[in-house]
Amino acid sequence: MNYTQNEKIMSITEKTLVVGVDIAKERGGVNMTMPIYWKNSLNDIESIVGSVAKGRANLLCHSAGGRDVYLVEYGKKNNINRMANYSSATGAKDPKRYADKSGENYVPTVLLVGAIHGGEMEGIVGILNLISLMETEVDLAGIPNHELLDATRDINLILIPCLNPDGRARVPFDSFVGKDLKTARHYFQGTWKDGSLCDWPDCKAIHPILGHVDFLGSYFNDDGINFMHDNFFAPMAKETRALFDVCDEWVPDITILLHGGSNTSPCLLQPRYVPVYMNNIVYDLSTNIKKAADKKGYIDMFRIIDVPTDRGEYPPVSFNLTSACSHVNGEVCITFESNQGLAEDNRHTPDEIYAAHMILFEETFSFVKNKRDPI
Numbered sequence: 265m266n267y268t269q270n271e272k273i274m275s276i277t278e279k280t281l282v283v284g285v286d287i288a289k290e291r292g293g294v295n296m297t298m299p300i301y302w303k304n305s306l307n308d309i310e311s312i313v314g315s316v317a318k319g320r321a322n323l324l325c326h327s328a329g330g331r332d333v334y335l336v337e338y339g340k341k342n343n344i345n346r347m348a349n350y351s352s353a354t355g356a357k358d359p360k361r362y363a364d365k366s367g368e369n370y371v372p373t374v375l376l377v378g379a380i381h382g383g384e385m386e387g388i389v390g391i392l393n394l395i396s397l398m399e400t401e402v403d404l405a406g407i408p409n410h411e412l413l414d415a416t417r418d419i420n421l422i423l424i425p426c427l428n429p430d431g432r433a434r435v436p437f438d439s440f441v442g443k444d445l446k447t448a449r450h451y452f453q454g455t456w457k458d459g460s461l462c463d464w465p466d467c468k469a470i471h472p473i474l475g476h477v478d479f480l481g482s483y484f485n486d487d488g489i490n491f492m493h494d495n496f497f498a499p500m501a502k503e504t505r506a507l508f509d510v511c512d513e514w515v516p517d518i519t520i521l522l523h524g525g526s527n528t529s530p531c532l533l534q535p536r537y538v539p540v541y542m543n544n545i546v547y548d549l550s551t552n553i554k555k556a557a558d559k560k561g562y563i564d565m566f567r568i569i570d571v572p573t574d575r576g577e578y579p580p581v582s583f584n585l586t587s588a589c590s591h592v593n594g595e596v597c598i599t600f601e602s603n604q605g606l607a608e609d610n611r612h613t614p615d616e617i618y619a620a621h622m623i624l625f626e627e628t629f630s631f632v633k634n635k636r637d638p639i
């Protein structure tokens with residue numbers, strides 16, 4: 265552990281460790297009691313989305329496997345007076361022709377997307393607890409978070425708790441906390457026909473991967489598509505198309521794709537193939553998050569990723585879903601990498617993983633209210 269916790273957080277988290285889920289019988293598991301707020305199964309999603317009353321809960325689309333993908337909205341769409349698509353508007357040297365956000369009544373908008381990779385359920389936990397806060401003023405453990413709730417005032421909040429329910433359905437437990445890396449790799453990327461791990465990044469070498477695997481990992485929908493690497497000019501997956509539609513209709517000022525990155529120190533990955541002013545925004549937001557985490561006692565928990573430079577290396581980095589969302593609407597889209605608490609070095613506890621998401625959300629909501637277009 266490379267950071268400390270303050271007493272305030274300890275006093276809150278102690279109260280949350282009440283009801284647990286015994287996952288000891290699961291493959292690669294250890295005895296692990298998960299906190300009461302740690303909810304992320306498909307049943308949990310359906311039940312919590314079904315309880316939405318202050319916002320609007322809609323069916324966004326059906327997955328390749330016919331499962332429901334939900335969209336939860338708080339707020340009202342801005343009138344952005346669209347006259348052109350984004351490419352054409354920038355061609356006219358006037359992005360306002362795509363989305364005019366200069367009106368006095370403009371309300372900043374944030375889109376959060378969980379489980380693009382179905383087994384990376386930490387983001388689902390964060391979003392479901394955020395929905396609980398919005399609806400009941402307490403999280404799923406019954407604990408208030410006034411700072412976060414205050415930060416949600418005066419913004420539009422658009423939530424997709426789980427973009428990839430097909431992948432989520434293939435993971436038989438609710439957490440990778442305490443699991444070994446091999447088990448995680450099995451469930452994340454799956455296994456080839458000879459039983460060997462598809463692993464990362466080799467799992468991307470065949471796409472769609474369906475038909476080439478013994479066990480289809482939770483990265484993929486039931487058609488074997490990894491949304492992060494869909495064909496963005498002709499989306500293969502309905503889920504990808506539906507996400508683009510949300511990005512285009514709402515033009516969120518910030519979109520965050522919530523991922524789990526094994527035992528990484530949580531961070532905002534810098535988007536690639538976007539204008540540098542967007543990378544600078546991501547850097548500034550990262551700095552705010554790190555400061556806030558440090559202030560809450562999570563010293564050096566967050567990592568700040570520098571603005572990338574293209575030095576002409578080959579092969580190039582991939583143009584992925586994060587890049588694509590930015591090019592749909594000309595706004596900032598970011599991949600957040602959470603720690604997953606694997607039984608490896610730099611293992612975070614469920615409370616730390618949860619706190620990282622709450623800090624990320626609060627700082628993003630506060631940041632977006634002050635975000636301005638570059639001059």
Ligand SMILES: [Zn+2]
Nearest residue numbers: 381384523524
């Ligand atoms: Zn991921």
